[in-house]
Amino acid sequence: MDGWRGRPRGTITRSLEVCVADQETQQPIEQLIANRREKLKTLRDLGVDPYPRRFRVSEAVSVLRERLERIPADELAEKPPKVRMAGRIQAIRGHGKVAFADLTDGVKKLQVYVRRDRLNEAAWQLFKLLDLGDFIGVEGEVFRTRTGELSVAADQLALLAKGLRPMPEKYHGLADREARARQRYLDLLANPESRAEFEARSRLVSGIRRFLEGRGFLEVETPMMHPIPGGASARPFVTHHNTMDMDLYLRIAPELYLKRLIVGGFERVFELNRNFRNEGVSTRHNPEFTMLEFYWAYADYELLMDLTEEMVCHLAESVVGSLTLPWGETTIELARPWKRLSLKDAVLEYSDLSPEDLGERSRLEKAAEHFGIDRIAERSDGKLLAELFEATAESHLMQPTFITGFPRVISPLAKSTEDDPETVERFELYMGGMEIANAYTELNDPVEQRRRFEEQARATGGVIDEDFLLALEYGMPPTGGEGIGIDRLVMLMTNRSSIRDVILFPLLRPRPAE
RNA sequence: GGGCCGUUAGCUCAGUGGUAGAGCAUCUGACUUUUAAUCAGGUGGUCGCUGGUUCGAUCCCAGCACGGCUCACCA
Numbered sequence: 332m333d334g335w336r337g338r339p340r341g342t343i344t345r346s347l348e349v350c351v352a353d354q355e356t357q358q359p360i361e362q363l364i365a366n367r368r369e370k371l372k373t374l375r376d377l378g379v380d381p382y383p384r385r386f387r388v389s390e391a392v393s394v395l396r397e398r399l400e401r402i403p404a405d406e407l408a409e410k411p412p413k414v415r416m417a418g419r420i421q422a423i424r425g426h427g428k429v430a431f432a433d434l435t436d437g438v439k440k441l442q443v444y445v446r447r448d449r450l451n452e453a454a455w456q457l458f459k460l461l462d463l464g465d466f467i468g469v470e471g472e473v474f475r476t477r478t479g480e481l482s483v484a485a486d487q488l489a490l491l492a493k494g495l496r497p498m499p500e501k502y503h504g505l506a507d508r509e510a511r512a513r514q515r516y517l518d519l520l521a522n523p524e525s526r527a528e529f530e531a532r533s534r535l536v537s538g539i540r541r542f543l544e545g546r547g548f549l550e551v552e553t554p555m556m557h558p559i560p561g562g563a564s565a566r567p568f569v570t571h572h573n574t575m576d577m578d579l580y581l582r583i584a585p586e587l588y589l590k591r592l593i594v595g596g597f598e599r600v601f602e603l604n605r606n607f608r609n610e611g612v613s614t615r616h617n618p619e620f621t622m623l624e625f626y627w628a629y630a631d632y633e634l635l636m637d638l639t640e641e642m643v644c645h646l647a648e649s650v651v652g653s654l655t656l657p658w659g660e661t662t663i664e665l666a667r668p669w670k671r672l673s674l675k676d677a678v679l680e681y682s683d684l685s686p687e688d689l690g691e692r693s694r695l696e697k698a699a700e701h702f703g704i705d706r707i708a709e710r711s712d713g714k715l716l717a718e719l720f721e722a723t724a725e726s727h728l729m730q731p732t733f734i735t736g737f738p739r740v741i742s743p744l745a746k747s748t749e750d751d752p753e754t755v756e757r758f759e760l761y762m763g764g765m766e767i768a769n770a771y772t773e774l775n776d777p778v779e780q781r782r783r784f785e786e787q788a789r790a791t792g793g794v795i796d797e798d799f800l801l802a803l804e805y806g807m808p809p810t811g812g813e814g815i816g817i818d819r820l821v822m823l824m825t826n827r828s829s830i831r832d833v834i835l836f837p838l839l840r841p842r843p844a845e
Numbered sequence: 846g847g848g849c850c851g852u853u854a855g856c857u858c859a860g861u862g863g864u865a866g867a868g869c870a871u872c873u874g875a876c877u878u879u880u881a882a883u884c885a886g887g888u889g890g891u892c893g894c895u896g897g898u899u900c901g902a903u904c905c906c907a908g909c910a911c912g913g914c915u916c917a918c919c920a
Contacts, residue, residue, distance in 0.1 A: 359890070363855055363871060366871065367871095422880075424879050424883095426878080427875070430879085431882085433880075444878075446877065447877080462871090478878070478880075480878085482878085482879095498870085500868090500869050501856090502868085502869065502881055503856070503868095505856070507852095521856085564919085566919085608919070610918060611846085614915090616918095713920095741920050742920070743920090759920090766920095769920080829914095840911065842910095
């Protein structure tokens, strides 16, 4: 992949012309690369292997730095420690027969001090052929410079890997959002805050595992390729198995498989992995995204709300170090307990609609029309209510809020409440104006589940997962189940407004071929 | 998919209807404790692509590509 966009698309003839021109005038990036290739050749001529196999280090640069910083200056001067370290050259400051270079392991940097009279001639020649971005190994003594900078005075220098392309600018870093996503390695190198955000993501994910394992949950892996897509209503990606001559769907949710495991006697399971939905791309949607789903036998959605509060607070404490999250212009307070609000009450709170407007069909349709909701006629009352919620309340729900009171018709896998068969025991968690979690007391009545599937199939089409119904017929204990969108949780914890900023390699259109 | 905005040197950014500038990087030279090192000098651009208007377009217009924001889609 060539990041250079200036080269014209053209015929072979034209390309040849460009090549010929290169040799005389040289295109800019190619000139920079040519400079480095020339140095590479010179190094080889000097007998240097520019890509050696190994270099034993005493410690990583950042570990070394942390340890050495604690040694008092006089002790350092008296008994200079000998070290071997390796890293990427971030900066070179030449001073004639002396030079300084910043060496980094990506976390911290440590200065290398090079003196001509301290090195042999070959090492000095090597140093002069180094570029920003090259990997080197250094052996030397630690000291502090006149200005107090911790440094390693090099006795030995080794080239570990020569870079052929210039690094992004050291001061401003890499700002172009497209380049940052396409060449994430450059983003990570040039923008420390980006690196920190992905480290935060990693801590969050491992924190979830520890939290759930600590409560007796077992991590499992269920199929990514489903013969029947289920567990959600999104459009799936389709693929094909050749020798079985069978269409398969990349999973839109693991739900139906995880519940089979509850049937099978695993009472607490979770899966933390990718889902794929063939829908639009936006700042809150990537076609593949990471979802935590967990199922807990003998629990219900009330217990899940408690667990969710506990888990998210715990994660914020360990990832951010606070229960107050900066979020754009505002802040999110995670202190418990969190607000609970029914779907209807949320609509009423964030609109001028009255309870009567949400009652009979004609009033509901009128309200939906007022908020610009389309395909009104074909949508159920419940769906219209959910649409109204999205149109009025969702974007305002900054503070953590459990939305409850979901209609049965849009919740085919959730169990009804005791006093109202049209409402289910379900909640969605909203924070920062986004849906973060979706949970319910699972429907475990196989006859009722079949009826719901049939109701759904009539309304929206689709195939009934008979294999899942078969499992339910063997008996599933009362169970609470929940899904949490990990990417969005990371967005909240790192204060990023775009999901692309928290996914290392988000889906992008390929650059057009040259 | 719709609307709005953007695309200028490797990177970060200025700028103009008469074919372009800065800082960093790069190259040359000076410099034995610097750290956005400094000083002196130099190289580097079909201003995203294609077409139109114009005597003349990087600039105005249209289409296209890619991206950003937003709306739609998305239990």
